[in-house]
Amino acid sequence: MNPDITRERENATFNVEKLTHILDGGIEKTKRRREIESLVISDPDFQSEDLNFLSRSERYDAAVKKSAQMILKLREYGISDPEEIYCYKSVFRGNHQEALGLHFSMFLPTLYTQCNKEQFKKWVPLAESFKAMGTYAQTELGHGTHLRGLETTATYDPATQEFVLNSPTITSIKWWPGGLGKTSNHAIVLAQLHTQGKCHGLHAFIVPLRSMNTHIPLPGVVVGDIGPKFGFDEVDNGYLKLENVRIPREHMLMKYAKVEADGTYVKPPSAKLTYGTMVFIRSMIVGEASSALAKSCTIAIRYSSVRHQSEIRPGEPEPQIMDYQTQQYKLFPLLATAYAYKFVGQYMNQVYHRITGDISQGDFSELPELHALSAGLKAFTTWTASEGIEVCRMACGGHGYSRCSALPDIYVNFVATCTYEGENTVMMLQTARFLIKSYQQASAGHQLSGIVSYLNESERRLQPQSVSSRPTVVNVNDLASLVEAYKLRAAKLVEVAAKSIHQELQKRVSQEDAWNNSAIDLVRASNAHCHYVVVKLFAAKLGEIGDTGVHSVLSTLALLYALQGIQQHSGDFLQTGLLSVPQLSQVSQRLKELLAQLRPNAVALVDAFDYCDEMLNSVLGRYDGNVYEHMFEWARRSPLNKTEVHESYHKYLKPLQAKL
């Protein structure tokens, strides 16, 4: 054990284990999580060479192997609870992806929820036994977020009682689905349903892609891998071009909408039913934002405690780089953010489960608010976490650029969340739509409830209007007061956006153009709303924590999180008269004090995330702090070191020398 990191742990002022229990949701959950993790860690089948040393084809191969092993092992161990499966996967995936991911996350769930009885009986056993390996093909080469724009067609032919599927244009080729390129032999394909000469919009169809015996693509199916990406090297994201592919009528998923044998179309009872899945996935992504940032902070903070560089005081030994104020200022607010998002993720998960109960009883009342919240928070947390990972990486100096730090892998795999499951700017505008609607309802005299109740007229009238109108009352040392300030900032920025729309309308532009011409303000309002929610939830969490040591350190983190946000957006707070200029200097001063106050607990706070070395897979983030010897060992395994003299020397350099 590196003595520097040992000393860090000795100096911590709180019980790390207790904080871990809080993050897991209880001592029992911590115990069970560790049991599951140790199943993977101790399993010789999951020991493998660093994926970064392999070619893309080898990486894909290794991922398929692991997925196949996982399926057998989960059965062997009797692990079937989705949360426990998620935990198991998290360990063996490390910072990479799973080859059969979409089969589990989209293919099976869609079968479960959208098959009618006969379909369920046929397809679920096939899928559960992996005879049918599937993916979910929605996005097309030219069409993403805007589902109505999708072009793939499924035209019903009553003569043969079949659907004929086609990709009528280049832009209609299905593009991006994970596992589509090489792995899957089936896909659930979203296509525009045409029957009896009419288009009825998007519906889902089970399309066989490859022979279940030979795995060779079926006639009319042009399928393949879309090529290398920023990350996700292990995954065969694919393309699919359908050329008059015929499937039986029964391959349309018919739990809700139907096409009868003669081609008669029967409408689904409600359109809201698909909302739930999106909300669930987006709230999962918030949790992943926390994890990715927590891992990155673990790596950067542990390394900063063993890394010595330059000098603060001349003549003294080089200090730990964590002693530099600039380093603390980079890392500690991100550490606070990782904690904040952890609690936001927990909250969204709880709300989701509560509301799902309501939905199954036919009560959709809370769904719009949750939908808006999940969209905005998905965007808010993935943007900030992505930037934060890169800050952590660069805070490790040159070595952060090496794949052995794991930070490049964490970044490229996480940053995709800014784009998938709803592009972030589009998400922010969806949240804004809800905020503006709520604002208008409040302005019309309706009393709002829930998280947007701050938009009620009565509250808004209490807001300060400008710097001079009234003294500010924010106490920069009091978290509750800061939550209030964030709330008033959000209220103000929603109002600014609403007024922009109003002004545009007065110029006689259409409602839609007024919206687009105010889009910058709308995104800003959504950001402020989400920021308020995060600060509020972090503050609320503190109320649940009994242990004094843990409460104290988390309070410091929460205050740091809130004040850092104020400093970063100081213009908003000054502009709305929520803070005065002298108070802003106080904020700067207080931030520096909080950094110094957190310094002794930094390593303990990342230890509490409890990522084992096998999950981090980072030489810089090792628990024992013995970084350099292991970096040397890792480098020597680089494939370029397989031979002393690379063949390119004989091929190009020696001949070059001869010619000169």
Next chain:
Amino acid sequence: MNPDITRERENATFNVEKLTHILDGGIEKTKRRREIESLVISDPDFQSEDLNFLSRSERYDAAVKKSAQMILKLREYGISDPEEIYCYKSVFRGNHQEALGLHFSMFLPTLYTQCNKEQFKKWVPLAESFKAMGTYAQTELGHGTHLRGLETTATYDPATQEFVLNSPTITSIKWWPGGLGKTSNHAIVLAQLHTQGKCHGLHAFIVPLRSMNTHIPLPGVVVGDIGPKFGFDEVDNGYLKLENVRIPREHMLMKYAKVEADGTYVKPPSAKLTYGTMVFIRSMIVGEASSALAKSCTIAIRYSSVRHQSEIRPGEPEPQIMDYQTQQYKLFPLLATAYAYKFVGQYMNQVYHRITGDISQGDFSELPELHALSAGLKAFTTWTASEGIEVCRMACGGHGYSRCSALPDIYVNFVATCTYEGENTVMMLQTARFLIKSYQQASAGHQLSGIVSYLNESERRLQPQSVSSRPTVVNVNDLASLVEAYKLRAAKLVEVAAKSIHQELQKRVSQEDAWNNSAIDLVRASNAHCHYVVVKLFAAKLGEIGDTGVHSVLSTLALLYALQGIQQHSGDFLQTGLLSVPQLSQVSQRLKELLAQLRPNAVALVDAFDYCDEMLNSVLGRYDGNVYEHMFEWARRSPLNKTEVHESYHKYLKPLQAKL
């Protein structure tokens, strides 16, 4: 040609070609650049498969091949002007790296400048004929920015008149030098010189690494590749462990310092001589920041003009995504930034050449200012450009994540500049040291000249002290007035940092701790200083432009750049009383107008950068806008598509199905 992009070009209000000449520095330079580019583009030897399809070893192989070809071709064409070589390399490298880069950028220049006459005669011909292929080994596993911390030793043995080189610890292993792992047979090694029982600090030694006949590592030389990184896949960044490696005394570079045969050490005449190279490299990096951002903007803006998505007005066709205000707000300020940095790069290059003249005459007076400026601007531009590349990438939606967009390559290769040639935070603190020193000189009554003259007492007294003390005079529509505002902001933030140091000193902490405890303020001051310089240089450039159309569009860009910076840092401008709250609303409004105003010129503005398709290597950024058909074609070449059925199916999936 895609009709959307044709229409964009038709709508431009200025002459693209004229702007290109301005960027190149004259019509003749444009012509010559295009000639050189066409030499590479038309050369069948430089046609190769996309490097993203290859394994790392294959990429390295391809890079060595290209470098070897380049050397022969440059001789054949008689290209020897460094700028023209740089241009030639830029084309064949594309978004990747060159295998022999360090031989040209560090090994040869160091021989040119630090060899004495005899050494020059021996080594320069060897290096120029590539018999000696070299790199520059400074950074060690545990030591980067802080050169005094380097541990490699070179101990003089008068008995044999040799130096004995050693890597005494794990942390002393040389790490990161490009071309060190497999390519180079020599390295210039920086080591602590010990002779006659005394250490004389860092000196440079020529160390043979591999046999010049067989390329096999020499005895005592442990050398290899450091493994995969975020980018630079083509480069064999290496490690080097020296175990009692003996080199003749004449292998120490002795133009300045010397060790005589008996071991007597002779000091160099001046320490400032190495400053120049650093300044040069950092000013080159500013130019690269501009290029990387310009390429990224070219890709994102062209794609945004052919990409249709969602709807603004119901019932109408999907609009070009460039019509969304949020998209304009992402991309146009970055476009303005790319132009700004282009002009900053030009300026620094000019200053560098002017000052080099002075230096060769023994006049070092301007060097400290230039050194401080190049450090800060290197950090300022690389940070913002790196973030900007990612914004461009994400503005392309999902396809930005594909390697076919080229944006991942541009990012991973460029972002390294934030860390190398001086870690950015360290650079900012170096600039701050110059600013604080200047501030203190001014406070002591000295009259400053040059770029920091705004710190003079007389000017500072004219600054507004707080929001209420006096009316603000900034005109948000006038660029000169905005330059003034940026200047006053910089002055204010330097003062804040100086006061923080002063306050810390009053708490009786040491000078060094006071500095560290003010580091956040110091970095902030440097940022503000650099931002001022950029806005000022952009404004100054406008004065040189005669053509009305070009002047008009660049003026719009400059105003956008300045106002966007004010909006992003509105807290600073409010806090210092430079802007009032109502003015900030004006800024927001004006920004929206500028975005709309730039919209018709966006494609023409990126066309003016004049990157040919071969240099961009981006399906999304194609000049003809025919994106989707080429994306499909690119994907089909993916190595995973070499076989219809991947072997992993037979190895793992079929057996799995049999077991379930």
